[in-house]
Amino acid sequence: MTGDMTADIDRLRRLLGNSEIAWLRARVRRRLERGRPLTGSITLAHATAEQRRAVELLLGRRVGTGASISVRLAEVDRILRDSGACPDGLAAAVELLDGPVRDRVRERAENAAAWRAAFAPLDAAVRGRAELDGWRAWLDSTGLVRRLTAGPEEAAGVLCRLAAVVERLPSSGIPLGRLAAETCGDAHALDEGSALATLALSAARALAGLPHTGEGTAEARRAAWAAVGVHLDELSSVVLSLGLPGDDHTPLGRLLGTARTAGEPLVLTLRQLHRHRGPLPAPGLVRLCENPVVIAAAADDLGPACPPLVCVSGRPSTAVWRLLELLEAGGAEFAYHGDFDWGGIAIAAAVRERVGWRPWRYDAPSYLAALATVSGGPLTGRPRPAPWDPELTAAMAERGVRVDEELVLSGLLADLRG
Structure with missing residues (x-):
């Protein structure tokens, strides 16, 4: 002036x-x-x-x-x-x-640059992983990170730790606290309630093929983590079995042997399976089912005469994966049956990718034969591919009928008797 x-x-x-x-x-x-x-x-x-x-x-x-x-x-x-x-x-x-x-134009440009820098470690972690493309886009479209953090400075720390977690998933079986300690330097970093825990759980759900958001129950959270090989603790992750052979020289072998002799189902914890050293010898074929009702019916019908049978109980827990790995290492082969619905197809595909199996009354002819004798419910949801039998997906989509495992118990029990 x-x-x-x-x-x-x-x-x-x-x-x-x-x-x-x-x-x-x-x-x-x-x-x-x-x-x-x-x-x-x-x-x-x-x-x-x-x-x-x-x-x-x-x-x-x-x-x-x-x-x-x-x-x-x-x-x-x-x-x-x-x-x-x-x-x-x-x-x-x-x-x-x-x-x-x-200068709001400059502020906006600087803010956008800060957010890009904050997301850079996560973008590097998901690059080339097509299974996470939709999840990464979902983070942007929902603004979830911006809502959970106070700004790009706080978000940068959260996203850096999230990237480290994502790079470790899926895991072959690790406690959540150990995963948090090894990736974030804090055993409680992934405890429920934090921004990081919310984001990491959504990533786990994406990797498991689940919706990015789900039920807020402890069981839903446990199942989502288990689907990517992470368990919340060694006692809550369990697997149900019947008729698995045991031995006389290991704690797990003695448990299995006692249960087989009694003809009773056995619930094994991840702790017991983790402490077992070496494979679990299994004679030939181990049948896999999706629902505990098959185990209960087999125990009632065959008792000690039931051949080896394992229940994946919906989406397999870490304990299920561990048991299947031990059995596979012991020379077992697997035959699988599950619900004829899209969720069941997805579970079966996940198990097949992990350990391999042949269908046990779980193909297009078996589905059509079941429809001739039972009345299923309406089939809802998005069709899923059945790599072991593409005709099964086509038949289910055409008929639009769900057949739960419980409805075909008689045929499954007949196979077990045989």
Whole structure:
């Protein structure tokens, strides 16, 4: 500015600093913040008499008699410069009267750059993993990370740890606390309730082929982690079996032997399976079912004569995976049966990818034969591929009928007797 600073400020306040013309300063400030030029006109609808007099004092002329006032910004800028009230013009005048103008364009660019930097470790962790593409896009579309964190600075730390967790999934079987300690340096980092735990659980669900959000129950959380080989503790992860052979020289072998002799189902914990050293010798074929009702019916019907049978109990827990690995290492082969619905197909495909099996009354001919004798419910959900028999997916999609495992128990029991 030029001339006497005090006199300039006083003149500026008389022309542009009163409350009746604050609306004009506010409009100019918004334009400056958005990086827009101070050209054209601005209009105030329904102006009061005081607001009209303030504008007339600024412009030195009448502004009409209508309800609204229009002011050309170039004219205001010229008046401020020529009068000496603010030789640097309108933009400088607004800053002198109301403080510095924020550069919102620059702030937005810096904020976007900060968020890109925050997500960079996670983007590197998911790059090339097609199974996580949808999940990564979902994080952006829902704004979940932005809602769970206070800003890009906090998010950067969360996403860096999340990337380390994602790189370790799926796991071959690890406690959640150990996973947290090894990836985040804190055994409680993945405890329920934190932003990191919420995001990591959604990643686990995505890897397991589940919806990215699910039921908030402890059981749903446990199942989602188990689907990617992570267990919350060694005692809550269990597997149900019947008729598995045992031995006399290991604790697990003696348990299995006692249960087989008694013809009773046996619930094994992940702790017991983890402490077993070496494979579990299994004679030939081990049949797998999806639902505990098959185990119960087989125990009632065959007792000690039941051949080896393992229940995956829906989506397999870490204990199920561990038992199947021990049996496979011992030379077992597997035959699988499950529900004829899309969830059952997905579970069967996951088991087949992990250990391999041949169908046990679980193909298109078996499905069509079941429809001839039982009445199933409506088949809902999205069709899933059945790699062991593509015709099964086609038949189920065409018929649209769900057949639960319980409805074909008689055929399964007949095979077990044979």
